[in-house]
Amino acid sequence: MAEKVIITQGKYLASAVKPEQYPEIHRKEIVFIGRSNVGKSSLINSLTRVNQLARVSSQPGKTQTINFYEIGAKIDDDPGRKDFYLVDLPGYGYAKTGAQRRKIWSRFINEYLLGSEDLQFVCQLIDSRHEPMASDVEMFHWLVEHNLPVLVIATKVDKLSKNAVAKNISQIKRSLGVPELDVLPYSSVKNVGREELLNVIADCLLENDEVNE
Structure with missing residues (x-):
């Protein structure tokens, strides 16, 4: 079956720690946030199918800026190309990061999340292997x-059995206090969840276009 969404371009655009460093051209933004080493960079590379678009590091806490990636997508039944930003935020919760640096990161991350007029939704990545x-x-x-x-996206599901994935996703819902929460299982290695996430993004882009017409 043909894919509903085809990524036609993906490129790094800018890194920022303050608003004046954000991209000048406004586009809709899909944001990724999660603990250090949860697999944000791998997911971005999997989602866009652009090898090493986001730099993958074995060292937690490596991403220290807000990184903007410009993405082009062709959506089934839509005549034009949709351009938008994937926004990769620094990982939170890394123990070796100094208190002062965590405070600085917290400030500019909060400033972005609360100030962006283009933010559509936030993908919060949680490691499916752990509570x-x-x-x-x-x-x-x-x-x-x-x-x-x-x-909420449960990452690294390829490292678990199907039963373990279901069990751990239920644990994620309980821990977050929302039993009816939809959690998307994702594997960057096997691209599990890729089509579903692209469809969510596409629906968001098309829905907002309809609102603006």
């Missing part, structure tokens, strides 16, 4: 309290 940590739960509730739409 969510306090920082995961805290971040989820912070996003909800600030009325930011959240899609």
Whole structure:
């Protein structure tokens, strides 16, 4: 079956720690956030199918800026190309990051999340192999309290059996306190969840276009 969404371009655009460094051209933004080493860069590379678009590091806490990637997509039944940004935020909860650096990161991340007029929704990545940590739960509730739409993505599901994935996703829902929450299983290695995530992004882009017409 043909894919509904085809990524036609993906390129790194800018890194920022303050608003004046954000891209000058406004586009809709899909944001990725999660604990250090949860697999954000791998997911971005999997989603776009652009090898090493986001730099993958074995060293947690490597991403220290807000990174903007310009993405082009062709959506089935839509005549034009949709251009938007994937926005990769620094990982939270890395123990070896100094308190002062964490405070700085927190400030510019909050400034972006609360100030962006183009943000469509936030993908919060949680490692499917483990129970969510306090920082995961805290971040989820912070996003909800600030009325930011959240899609929780359970990463690295290829490392678990199907039964373990189902069990651990149920644990994620309980830990976040939302039993009916939709959680998207994702494997960057096997591209599990890729089509589903692209469809969510496409629906968001098309829906907002209809609103603006």
